[in-house]
Amino acid sequence: MGFGVLGINHLLAPVALRGAIAEIANRRLHHDRSIHGDQSLILLSTCNRIEIYFSSPTLSWTHSYLLEILKRECPLPFDQLLYTFFGKACLRHLMRVTSGLDSALMGETEIQGQVKRAYLESSEIRQLPFELHFLFQKSLHVGKKIRNRHLKRGAEASLESGVEIILEKHLKPGTPLLLVGASETNHRIALHLRKRGKYPFSLSNRTASKGDQLAMSLGCPFIPWKAWQEAQGIVFATSSPTTLLDPEDTFLFDGKKRLLIDLGVPQNVDPRLRANPGVTLFDIDEIQKAARNGTGRKERSNIELEISQETELLFDQFIKRKKLAELSLASPDRILQKLI
Numbered sequence: 001m002g003f004g005v006l007g008i009n010h011l012l013a014p015v016a017l018r019g020a021i022a023e024i025a026n027r028r029l030h031h032d033r034s035i036h037g038d039q040s041l042i043l044l045s046t047c048n049r050i051e052i053y054f055s056s057p058t059l060s061w062t063h064s065y066l067l068e069i070l071k072r073e074c075p076l077p078f079d080q081l082l083y084t085f086f087g088k089a090c091l092r093h094l095m096r097v098t099s100g101l102d103s104a105l106m107g108e109t110e111i112q113g114q115v116k117r118a119y120l121e122s123s124e125i126r127q128l129p130f131e132l133h134f135l136f137q138k139s140l141h142v143g144k145k146i147r148n149r150h151l152k153r154g155a156e157a158s159l160e161s162g163v164e165i166i167l168e169k170h171l172k173p174g175t176p177l178l179l180v181g182a183s184e185t186n187h188r189i190a191l192h193l194r195k196r197g198k199y200p201f202s203l204s205n206r207t208a209s210k211g212d213q214l215a216m217s218l219g220c221p222f223i224p225w226k227a228w229q230e231a232q233g234i235v236f237a238t239s240s241p242t243t244l245l246d247p248e249d250t251f252l253f254d255g256k257k258r259l260l261i262d263l264g265v266p267q268n269v270d271p272r273l274r275a276n277p278g279v280t281l282f283d284i285d286e287i288q289k290a291a292r293n294g295t296g297r298k299e300r301s302n303i304e305l306e307i308s309q310e311t312e313l314l315f316d317q318f319i320k321r322k323k324l325a326e327l328s329l330a331s332p333d334r335i336l337q338k339l340i
Helices: 015-029 059-073 087-099 110-125 130-150 159-170 184-196 208-218 271-275 284-291 297-328 332-339
Strands: 002-009 040-045 049-056 083-086 177-180 201-204 233-236 258-262 279-283
Touching (some): 002 015, 002 059, 002 087, 002 130, 015 040, 015 049, 015 059, 040 130, 049 059, 049 087, 049 130, 083 087, 087 130, 087 297, 110 130, 159 184, 159 233, 159 284, 184 201, 279 284
Parallel strands (some): 177 201, 258 279
Antiparallel strands (some): 002 049, 002 083, 040 049
């Protein structure tokens, strides 16, 4: 048994393609019971990446099975856009992910929690093998260590700062904003906006009770779902699998100028609205580009070197534990629990 990953990210694919693959992966693979027993997977799905980590006796077969599902059901072409890593290369990749080195915003901290949640959620759905436990536990440990050592101040750029940059370019200070979605992302943006004090904001959410509760905690008004006609600036950050605004929403053609910021993956706003002269639309890739500042080249080089060293050390440890388990006829999972 070994491990591998099949994925796509912000460096290779636009947000529309990432959204399509995320929808398929969540619907078809996340709770797929046909991958069970000697085959298992962990789905990591974020705004910037969709990655399927898997373990099986025959990695090539499992890889082909996953790829076939995506090819059959994805409506958009993705040839040459997916990446695959096996064994040591897979371990190195996940350590780069957890450390924030592979993020759109260098060193961002949210990815650590996203990887941990994906691991724990998959552990609840199915019994994971030793290989995936080792891969994720060690990668999370290394990611935390690298961030504490090299990125103590966190990312030098953030999604919140990207949103603020776009707002300042397109809206006058004091212009009311509407945040659509009671998500963690919008919560962070709201706290950032409140701290800055340049733009008053309100909140709207499909589930009124959840949205009203968050609005009360933020001290802002709650706007009923779809009552968005008066908003000049709207920030969308929901997990909706379908678009929330499209050319059928007639209020967007009332002659008013509107700024729409879409942080959803899949997209919350239909990209066809870019053709509307009254709409200025930014997606998450454009917001991250505005925010990107990054860590210096020397710091990035030091982190890459440390990850390479950790990869060699931990993969050698992984092979030794597998051999030890075989010799002692003990479960490698028990050995893992004893040594971590």
